[in-house]
Amino acid sequence: MKRLMKVMPLFIVGFAISLALAQKDDIAQIRQGPSVYAALEKAPQSARAKENPFEGNPREATAGGKLFEQHCAECHGPKAGGTRRGPSLLRGEVQQATPGALFWILTNGVVRRGMPVWSKLPEQQRWQIVTYLRSINWRRTAPETQ
Amino acid sequence: MALGLFVCRGWLLGRFLFCGFLVLMFLLLFCCLSSAQESPYIVTYDHYLEEPGSLEVEYFSTFGTQRGGNDFHAFWTEFEYGATAWWTTELYLDGQATFSDGAVFTGFRVENRLRLLQLEHFVNPVLYVEYEQISGADKIRKEVEGHDVESDLAEPNSELRKEHDHELELKLLLSSTFKGWNVALNPIFTKNLSPSEPWEFAYAVGASHPLALKALPNRCSFCRENFIAGVEMYGGLGDTHSLGLPNTSHYLAPAIAWSLPSDWTFRLSSGFGLNDNSHRLLLRWGISREFSGFGELVRHLFGGHV
Numbered sequence: 001m002k003r004l005m006k007v008m009p010l011f012i013v014g015f016a017i018s019l020a021l022a023q024k025d026d027i028a029q030i031r032q033g034p035s036v037y038a039a040l041e042k043a044p045q046s047a048r049a050k051e052n053p054f055e056g057n058p059r060e061a062t063a064g065g066k067l068f069e070q071h072c073a074e075c076h077g078p079k080a081g082g083t084r085r086g087p088s089l090l091r092g093e094v095q096q097a098t099p100g101a102l103f104w105i106l107t108n109g110v111v112r113r114g115m116p117v118w119s120k121l122p123e124q125q126r127w128q129i130v131t132y133l134r135s136i137n138w139r140r141t142a143p144e145t146q
Numbered sequence: 147m148a149l150g151l152f153v154c155r156g157w158l159l160g161r162f163l164f165c166g167f168l169v170l171m172f173l174l175l176f177c178c179l180s181s182a183q184e185s186p187y188i189v190t191y192d193h194y195l196e197e198p199g200s201l202e203v204e205y206f207s208t209f210g211t212q213r214g215g216n217d218f219h220a221f222w223t224e225f226e227y228g229a230t231a232w233w234t235t236e237l238y239l240d241g242q243a244t245f246s247d248g249a250v251f252t253g254f255r256v257e258n259r260l261r262l263l264q265l266e267h268f269v270n271p272v273l274y275v276e277y278e279q280i281s282g283a284d285k286i287r288k289e290v291e292g293h294d295v296e297s298d299l300a301e302p303n304s305e306l307r308k309e310h311d312h313e314l315e316l317k318l319l320l321s322s323t324f325k326g327w328n329v330a331l332n333p334i335f336t337k338n339l340s341p342s343e344p345w346e347f348a349y350a351v352g353a354s355h356p357l358a359l360k361a362l363p364n365r366c367s368f369c370r371e372n373f374i375a376g377v378e379m380y381g382g383l384g385d386t387h388s389l390g391l392p393n394t395s396h397y398l399a400p401a402i403a404w405s406l407p408s409d410w411t412f413r414l415s416s417g418f419g420l421n422d423n424s425h426r427l428l429l430r431w432g433i434s435r436e437f438s439g440f441g442e443l444v445r446h447l448f449g450g451h452v
Contacts, residue, residue: 062363070407074197074438085199085442108265111231119266120185120194122326122359125371 036113037093043104050100053124054131064132067125071118080136086115089133102130184411185328186376186403188430189288190352192330193270193321195259196228201440206413206432208286210425215300218244220252220285227440232261238278242285247303253280253311259319268324274317274332282309287428289315291336292346292385293393295423312339328354328376344387350380354401365407374403378415381424395424410435 054060069078075086082088089095094102106126109117118126185192188206196202204224211217220242228234236257243249257276283306285299299306314337321330334348354376361371381396383389399417406412410433417428 059363060360063361066363066365067361085439109231111261111264114198114231116195116197116228116231117266119323120192120328122356124360128361 036087036110037091039110039113040093040097040101040105043101047104048098048100050098050103052099052103052127052130052134054127055099055134057131058135060128061131061135063125064128064130064135067121067129068132071121072129075115080133090136094133095136099127099130099134102133103127106130184374184403184405184413184434185352186354186374186401186413186415187330187352187378188401188413188415188432189380189399190330190332190350190378191259191272191274191317191319191321192323192328192352193261193272193319195231195234195261195272196226197436197438198228198231199441200228200436200438202226202434202436204432204434206286206430209427209429210285210287210299211427212296212299212425214297215302216245216247218242218285218299220287222286222288224434229441232264234259238288240280240284240286242283242303244285244303250281250283250303250307252284252286252307253278255280257315269320269322272319272321274315274319276313276315276317278311278313278315280311280313282306282311287425289334289336289348289350290380290382290395290397291315291334291348292344292382293388294382295393295395296419296425297423313337314339326355326359328352344385346385347383347389348381349383350378352376352378352401367406367408372405372407374405376401376403378417381420393423394421396420397424397428399428399430 054064068076068080072080072086075083076089077083077086080089082090103126105115106118106121106129108119109115111117121129185194202224204226206222206224208220209217210220220240222238222240224236224238226234226236236255236259238255238257240252240254241250242252255276255278257274260273260275262271262273282298283303287294316335317332319330319332321328323329330350330352332350334350336346336348337343338346354374356371357373357375358370362369366372378399378401379397380399382394383391384394396419397417398420399415401413401415404412413430413432413434415430417425417430419426419428
């Protein structure tokens, strides 16, 4: 028990410092600006050409909005305008991307820049989120942080 | 309950844990909640890591039957933190209560999971490294390794506690998701850090599928999209002295996870022993909640300088 008492505080302090350091790196990368959108260009041609089975479907866009709120809004903001932790999705780079490219990003994440993979969401739910993102009229929506 | 048991084990440890608990609760009050789609696995790992900056607090219980001894209730608390999108780190605190015997704090574990590939592939590998310092009274049976069998735990706690293990555990988490199905396979390699002890081997395999692939437009607690059902199988494979299935135990465990829009996830798993060396039943349940923005909060506490 005495040994445990000596070792455990060290582990907990190390744990806290390591998580804070790691978080700092991610935020610094997000702040780098437009290059965060470059990941969209890395989507292979076959992925970009994929068609959204729910394109223009308002019911699926609403469901996608619910999923966005649950899984994405924490980093990208409740109206997708971006936060300190994630870039705006109202920008032209995102709004003009093909549905397939958005789906590819959702599936693969941008792991180096702190966006996790979301393939744990079923394919249909990822398409619902893409449908929601494509339904945002970014010209009429005021960005939350720019 | 777990906290109360820890306090009973000693004044210093109790004070330390109680202060830690208060600090954690204070921090969590100022964090945001975040909904997550959690897998139903309790023993098997898939390749999905904690979201960066999020802290997931989990509590799990295992009720186990024991032939030749008293049934037990083992429990553990997990603090799982997404350090980056490719690194998740975790701290476990274990304890157990054996019926007609007593309750003990049995040790702690620190684990790290590292994603090896940036993009998704058909099979996705994640490296798992864990250090554990536990006593022989640890009964959570989170992993069943080597020649772990039911009779190992039949002795009273006073005897089991005399054994102290320092172990290094390595796993390769292989996982694939296709058409809503997740299939995960974890080969496990464990080394007790005493030089004379052999490497032990084990496996865990699982498959799961959500009850609905599409989300409904409205927020709902009981809609099928919130449930993921699955099954796990896990057991030992011997050690470097005697590799193979003789004198090993194995379990088959149907499991289900229910993720609520209010950010809670419940898990239930009923593990059935597959041979005479296995506990007849390991009934597990767990509750977890994810707090996003925890990392940023910690950073602010250090004045943004960390």
